[in-house]
Amino acid sequence: MVKRRGLMLVLSSPSGAGKTSIARTLLKQDTQLAMSVSATTRRRRPGEVEGKDYFFLDEMAFKTKINRGYFLEYAEVFDHFYGTPADTVNKTLNEGRDVLFDIDWQGTQQIKASARQDLVSIFILPPSTQELERRLLNRAQDSAEVVAGRMAKAADEMSHYPEYDYVIINHDLAQSVAAVQTILDAERLRIDRQQGLSDFVKQLRQSSSA
Amino acid sequence: MVKRRGLMLVLSSPSGAGKTSIARTLLKQDTQLAMSVSATTRRRRPGEVEGKDYFFLDEMAFKTKINRGYFLEYAEVFDHFYGTPADTVNKTLNEGRDVLFDIDWQGTQQIKASARQDLVSIFILPPSTQELERRLLNRAQDSAEVVAGRMAKAADEMSHYPEYDYVIINHDLAQSVAAVQTILDAERLRIDRQQGLSDFVKQLRQSSSA
Numbered sequence: 001m002v003k004r005r006g007l008m009l010v011l012s013s014p015s016g017a018g019k020t021s022i023a024r025t026l027l028k029q030d031t032q033l034a035m036s037v038s039a040t041t042r043r044r045r046p047g048e049v050e051g052k053d054y055f056f057l058d059e060m061a062f063k064t065k066i067n068r069g070y071f072l073e074y075a076e077v078f079d080h081f082y083g084t085p086a087d088t089v090n091k092t093l094n095e096g097r098d099v100l101f102d103i104d105w106q107g108t109q110q111i112k113a114s115a116r117q118d119l120v121s122i123f124i125l126p127p128s129t130q131e132l133e134r135r136l137l138n139r140a141q142d143s144a145e146v147v148a149g150r151m152a153k154a155a156d157e158m159s160h161y162p163e164y165d166y167v168i169i170n171h172d173l174a175q176s177v178a179a180v181q182t183i184l185d186a187e188r189l190r191i192d193r194q195q196g197l198s199d200f201v202k203q204l205r206q207s208s209s210a
Numbered sequence: 211m212v213k214r215r216g217l218m219l220v221l222s223s224p225s226g227a228g229k230t231s232i233a234r235t236l237l238k239q240d241t242q243l244a245m246s247v248s249a250t251t252r253r254r255r256p257g258e259v260e261g262k263d264y265f266f267l268d269e270m271a272f273k274t275k276i277n278r279g280y281f282l283e284y285a286e287v288f289d290h291f292y293g294t295p296a297d298t299v300n301k302t303l304n305e306g307r308d309v310l311f312d313i314d315w316q317g318t319q320q321i322k323a324s325a326r327q328d329l330v331s332i333f334i335l336p337p338s339t340q341e342l343e344r345r346l347l348n349r350a351q352d353s354a355e356v357v358a359g360r361m362a363k364a365a366d367e368m369s370h371y372p373e374y375d376y377v378i379i380n381h382d383l384a385q386s387v388a389a390v391q392t393i394l395d396a397e398r399l400r401i402d403r404q405q406g407l408s409d410f411v412k413q414l415r416q417s418s419s420a
Contacts, residue, residue: 002379123401125410125411125414126414128414129413129414129417129418132414132418133418151418151419152418152419154418155414155415155416155418155419156419158411158414158415158418159411159415161401161407161411162401162408164401165400165401166396166399166400166401167399167401167404167407168399169212169410179395179399182392182395182396182399183396183399185389185392185396186376186392186393186395186396186397187396189376189377189378189389189392189393190375190376191333191371191372191374191375191376191377194377197371197377198372200335200379201335201368201369201371203339204335204336204338204339204342204365204368205365205368205369206365207339208339208342208343208361208362208364208365208368209361209362209365209366
């Protein structure tokens, strides 16, 4: 086996398209893949473990780290900051393992700007509007108004699909998981990820022309 | 199913690395993939069928077509010309089917220059020098000198691996076929190959925000 550099796998989708189920199944079946752990300024909830669920930071520490370029991407959501520490991700990639991100198009754009070569981005689409609405209705006891708002937000998010490398239309969970796994397996064979190749080929060439 | 544009799959390798066996198995198992048919100026041999094995042309016709940009790539080998007609390849790609090429690094560079967006290129490496030599010795009753010459040529060809998108080290035929199939399946999910996406998403967005 030639040593390889890990990759960053980004899954984005409007909520209700099935991204979370795909990610969960994928993490179970692929032992080379780990979920990215974000830093956040929100309070720790009961049962949450520092360094496993999140890295918990106060706002001043978080903002200092933003200024120092500590985050691959970050966002402010409902008065709390969330961000991906570059150092922990890089450590994993250097070990030849891959990191999975569940982030939106804005986070994806930030990673693209700073680490394009390590990024593999997939956009998950719902199979139809009816199915998207059904999943959003099933999810919680929300009012029709809230669901309508989410549908409008989904329409907005879907406009960003052309910024991704791959698109999967999620007709069926098992098929979509298989498609993401196929992309992951193929991307691992990309030349710039197989870091030991140059030594391997050098050795082959020397002994072939000897 | 969203309509897609086919891709050009190039397999290159030094002779003896197993490329031909991989291509043959792949063509049998993947019905969306067809072998590219070259034009050539060499004489038709008994049993060869025009348009299936080759398009047979005389040298003047071939050279005229070169000047008219008719070929995606071409080369002169032992006084004969060989080339890939762009029109037949494009017809296949437009039908949403893929074309397999068994060409060297020079042909690959020519396709890259004219049709980068449709090209997926894979370089096949032998697992070791010993194995490469064993396969070249088994292949024919060639003298040690001829085999040594081929080994030197292989060493030269292998220096071009960094010009490819993917590398597969051919330890085992079945595993290597599976790896090429994985790359092919993943590349078919690339956003720029799924041509019907823009209409599909437009429809999703309109009905979601209605």
